[in-house]
Amino acid sequence: MSDFLSEAPGDFSVEIELIGARYAYENAGPAVPMTKRQCEARKAFIAQLEENHYAMVWRPCLVCDGKWFAIIALRDRYDLPVPTCICRECGLVQANPRMRPGDYEDFYATLYRDLYVEETLDLPAFFKKQERIGKRIRQYLADDVDWRPPTRILEVGTGAGGTLDYLCRDGARGIGIDFDESYLAFGRKRWLDLRRGAIGELDISVRPDLIVYRHVLEHLDDPVAELKRASALCRRGKGMLYVEVPGVDAISTAPSRVGGDLLKTIQNAHTYYFSRKSLANVLMMGGFRIRRIDEQVRSLSIAYHDKARKTPKFREDWRAVLAGLRAIEERYQAGADTDRETLSRPE
Ligand SMILES: [Zn+2]
Numbered sequence: 096m097s098d099f100l101s102e103a104p105g106d107f108s109v110e111i112e113l114i115g116a117r118y119a120y121e122n123a124g125p126a127v128p129m130t131k132r133q134c135e136a137r138k139a140f141i142a143q144l145e146e147n148h149y150a151m152v153w154r155p156c157l158v159c160d161g162k163w164f165a166i167i168a169l170r171d172r173y174d175l176p177v178p179t180c181i182c183r184e185c186g187l188v189q190a191n192p193r194m195r196p197g198d199y200e201d202f203y204a205t206l207y208r209d210l211y212v213e214e215t216l217d218l219p220a221f222f223k224k225q226e227r228i229g230k231r232i233r234q235y236l237a238d239d240v241d242w243r244p245p246t247r248i249l250e251v252g253t254g255a256g257g258t259l260d261y262l263c264r265d266g267a268r269g270i271g272i273d274f275d276e277s278y279l280a281f282g283r284k285r286w287l288d289l290r291r292g293a294i295g296e297l298d299i300s301v302r303p304d305l306i307v308y309r310h311v312l313e314h315l316d317d318p319v320a321e322l323k324r325a326s327a328l329c330r331r332g333k334g335m336l337y338v339e340v341p342g343v344d345a346i347s348t349a350p351s352r353v354g355g356d357l358l359k360t361i362q363n364a365h366t367y368y369f370s371r372k373s374l375a376n377v378l379m380m381g382g383f384r385i386r387r388i389d390e391q392v393r394s395l396s397i398a399y400h401d402k403a404r405k406t407p408k409f410r411e412d413w414r415a416v417l418a419g420l421r422a423i424e425e426r427y428q429a430g431a432d433t434d435r436e437t438l439s440r441p442e
Contacts, residue, residue, distance in 0.1 A: 099166065099178050099192055103153050107162040112417070114424050117358060118168040126172040126358040136209035137173050140202070140363070144176065149202070151192040157319060158376045159185040167420065171361045173210065179361055179368070185376065186416040188343060188368035196316050203274070207364060218255060218281045225257025228309065232337060233262055235393055239335060240305055242267050249303040252311035256282030256289050262307070272297060295324045302330050309339045312377070313365045322381020329398035336383050340369045342392035346423050355427045357420060370416060
């Protein structure tokens, strides 16, 4: 088992301030029920760490370049030994140290599906679920976007394209990009323009009027670099960006599957856990000006790529973020004891 504290580089300052005792890594069992297949994937992931095929590396903070962190969790919901930190300068919650980009690539190619995706994924039902998400996004953006031609929409992380399909039902032209060929193939059968790859790799000759990232940025190693690529595609002052991420501030209040349990939201596939403020920082650094943003976190911004900048530092803000996380944990502990007993442990 790695000692993340002692492995921090000399110019890093790191302390352990766990949200609660159950955030320690003690093989105490997962926070969510796991199938046999998930348990196998968990074991395989731990083996990759133990055999040093995957290496955890400390990074300065994405937003403020800071090197002062508090480790708030030493495990995730699957009881994997991955640390989560809060930056003690800007308050960004992040996986740190975390795997190298190549390790993540390998993880997504080999273990991610077994750990995160249902064994028998019902693609038509998944597509319908994506359409319902499209309906919600369309409602959020109703007054901002003209959904008719010649509007062009680019969705990054499109999956099977159900969301894109819904957004384009009044004639806007859509392009969806993602990596998983089985999802893409399903959407292509419905005549959607779905392409395999990342935003910087594909030759997208059109300038999109709207780019959609739903539950994508929290998986990326460098969401600022990603957003810079996105804003570079847009016309300055015109291109719109819709970003939605799971919001750490909304864990207790938003209707969700996690029942107010912060531990259930911590997962080794997530590199960042955004609040309204930390996502705003990342959007601004990526070259976007924010029009509106809420705690869920959903946001609409406009591309101003030549104005991309470092954000002002939010010194001491981490105290408020950490207090918020502790309050979420306290509320959960006060109300969910019966709920927890029903969860199974890994075999
Ligand atoms: Zn920071």
